């Protein structure tokens with residue numbers, strides 16, 4: 064069986080599935096002792112779920128990763144009760160868990176528009192406090208995308224995803240249920256000799272046009288957001304969804320899958336991806352595979368084969384390409400090795416980045432700026 068790693072380029076690997084942020088509620092405003100005036104409360108910091116947002120976007124737009132709400136207004140002769148400071152809202156993707164830095168779960172946001180306070184503003188100065196305000200709550204929080212599995216299978220109907228999942232996991236796949244979507248992925252576990260387990264999700268329901276919510280499009284694509292890596296599965300013999308739709312070769316299937324992901328959310332293409340070329344037991348499979356590999360090495364030369372609106376912005380990059388047969392089991396061991404290798408590399412680089420971020424973190428006392436995404 065052929066395994067090709069040459070298409071491993073740098074495009075993938077920047078997918079962000081967790082993020083640490085410094086949050087601080089605004090200080091309260093000063094009271095006015097002479098007239099018994101009360102300072103305004105400091106603003107609160109909120110995390111608000113929004114479908115279109117990604118953790119990477121927060122990271123890119125707020126490289127300092129600090130969010131500080133506004134200070135409460137001081138009490139004055141004109142306004143004895145000072146106004147509340149401005150709240151700060153952090154828009155975060157739907158389907159996240161918010162934890163404190165010591166690992167305590169503060170809450171979960173599973174539906175667009177859900178919100179929670181992560182740092183309370185300080186109280187305004189009043190008679191009780193000798194008219195002195197209190198500071199806002201300050202802490203580091205962590206946003207974690209709720210992953211359904213380490214790896215998600217991405218392929219058109221009949222590519223052999225379920226068959227491959229059974230081969231990979233040697234177990235009856237479990238059906239996972241997630242509050243934020245009604246489409247239920249099947250999860251299988253790959254067991255390695257060192258007892259490490261890797262969860263693989265069969266994500267059914269992707270068809271051409273998924274990005275415009277054809278079929279179960281958006282439900283499917285939501286799941287793709289919640290896996291660390293992607294395992295594209297294509298049928299080496301090509302496929303045809305129905306008599307009304309055109310026949311697609313394996314190369315076209317790869318490009319169409321990429322385009323669907325790109326049109327839905329380009330960030331999905333940052334995830335490390337492996338390509339499993341399935342049904343290698345079929346006649347002419349080796350010949351077709353050679354052609355496919357050649358086309359993948361010179362992708363742009365073959366883009367004219369695709370409908371104009373389905374040409375991806377750039378070539379698709381795979382960390383590995385593995386030829387398999389879910390029927391005979393050939394190539395499946397190789398695929399397991401590649402999946403593990405790719406996940407280990409991703410974990411190592413995430414750890415490095417986390418360490419760098421911790422070392423480079425600015426002490427809380429040095430904080431002054433405010434931010435609203």
Ligand SMILES: Nc1nc2c(ncn2[C@@H]2O[C@H](COP(=O)(O)OP(=O)(O)OP(=O)(O)O)[C@@H](O)[C@H]2O)c(=O)[nH]1
Nearest residue numbers: 220221222223224225226267341342343388389390
């Ligand atoms: N010859 C051959 N047939 C295969 C192989 N893998 C799967 N099939 C067949 O292809 C058909 C589709 O397989 P599935 O595993 O159900 O494919 P799927 O991608 O999960 O399909 P959906 O559930 O429609 O998304 C079945 O008839 C399988 O028996 C393979 O490696 N070789």
